[in-house]
Amino acid sequence: MQSDVAQLLQYYLGYLAFLSFFGCLIIIALARVFPRLRGRGDDENAVQSMHLRPTPRIGGVAIFIALACSVVFVPDTIVQDYVGFIVATALLFLVGLSEDLGYRVSPRRRLLAVCVASLIVIELFGVWLPRIGVPYFDQLMPYWMIGVPFTLLITAGVSNGFNLIDGVNGLSALTAIGAAVSLALISQQAGQGVMVGLCMMLAAVVFGFFVLNFPFGLIFLGDAGAYTIGFILCWFGIAVLIVSPAVSAWAILLTLFWPLADTLFAMYRRSRSNRDAMAPDRLHFHQLAMRGLEICFLGRKRRRIANPLTTLVLAPFVILPQIVGVLLWDNNRAAFLAVLAFLAAFFGSYLVAMPAVRAFRQRFVS
Incomplete structure (x- = not known):
């Protein structure tokens, strides 16, 4: 019986991965005919840009459509709740898609959309982040005036974090697949069969993209895809914590560590320089790693190699x-x-790597 269920799940996962893959292929083909699908014409000149040629930034469309189709495969007992969750996510998706299509939506409005979508989920299901793994403080989390703000802060941070790392080929998708599979494994150990299926379906959809x-960066998630994936992963993690009291909130955070750490460090870095916390820059860890590869090993005109190689370097x-x-x-x-150990390693390696790259450039390149 279990083998039959496993085979059925594999069929579902294969179908969703193919649907996402095929949807991305269609978008790539249409982008050659409709320039609007490649976003604004000045995207390649943006300060945070990581690619050299116009590239479709609406991979999130294929991902969202595949996720919407996954409603067919969820157990009957949760169909209504899952549809409600997808509808709440649609608000965030549409706001991100507007930015991807060239209609300027400020970062603050995008984060506001994350918060509104989270509030819709909270209103629909009457739940929020149940605990943060801190003794005594966890006793306050059931009160909405404490729990709801924490939930909004976490969901906004994770969603924004996935958007920040989308420019490097494969990095955001790899992080999302790893997080979804990790949440599935935690759910399996906690005896949450339904969550195992939901997380693996998300992993399959992202894998198709x-x-x-x-490695060639034929299509990117865009704001719609990155915010949607981060939002769903965050709420899946919250769902695991709600259903299984034994699961550690810090363990869930570890599955989403990289986008959260990158967001936190970006906020710290910009506050130190008295800059707007939402202002884009080229000082994220992945950008530093890519420039380090170019300066120290590949040369400045090897961006097409340095970009995907950055993902391979950062993957471990x-x-x-x-x-x-x-x-x-x-x-x-x-x-x-x-x-704490990973945060120390993240911040420490960043602080060490930046002057090391500068010293190498001054000694061997200048």
């Missing part, structure tokens, strides 16, 4: 916290200490 995004650092989160899924103290 990943095949065309890495993205995946390792997720593996640790799975291993420490029910050990709150150890998961908390792991988060």
Whole structure:
């Protein structure tokens, strides 16, 4: 019986991956005829741009359509709730899509859309982040005036984090696939069969996109895709915490560590320089890694190689916290200490790498 269920799940996953892949192929073909699908004409000149040629930035359309079709495969007991969740996510998706199509939507309005979508989910299901893994403070989380703001802050941070790392071929998709699979493994250990299926369906949908995004960057998630994936992953993590009290909130955070750490460091970096927290820059970890590869090894005119190579270089650092989160899924103290260790490693390596690249450039390149 279990083997039959596993085979059926594999069929569903294969179907969703193909649907996402085929949808991306159609978008790539249409983008050659309709320039609007490639976003604004000045995207390649943006300060945070990581690619050199006009590229479709609406991979999120194929992903959202595939996710909407996944309603067919969810258990009957949760169909109504799942549809409601997809409808709430649609608001965020549409706001992000407007930006991808060239209609300027400020970062603050996009984050506001994340918060509104989260409030819709909270209103529909009457739930929010149940705990953060801190003794005594967790007793306050059931009160909406404490729990709801924390939920909005976390969902906005994770959603924005996935958008920040979308410019490197495969990095955002790889992070999302790893997070979804990690949440599925945690759900399996916690005995949450339904969540296992939901997380794996999300992983399959993103994988269909990943095949065309890495290594050649034929299509990108765009704001619609990145915000949608981050939002769904965050709420899946919250759902796991709600259903299973044994699961550590810090273990869930480890599955989403990289986008959260990047967001936190960006806020810290900009506050130190008295800049707008929402202002784009070229100082994210992945951007530093790519420029380091160009300066130290490949040369400045090798962006097409440096871009996907950056994902390969960073992949172990993205995946390792997720593996640790799975291993420490029910050990709150150890998961908390792991988060501190990874944060120290993230910030420390950044602070060491930047002057090292500058010194190399001055000595060997100048």
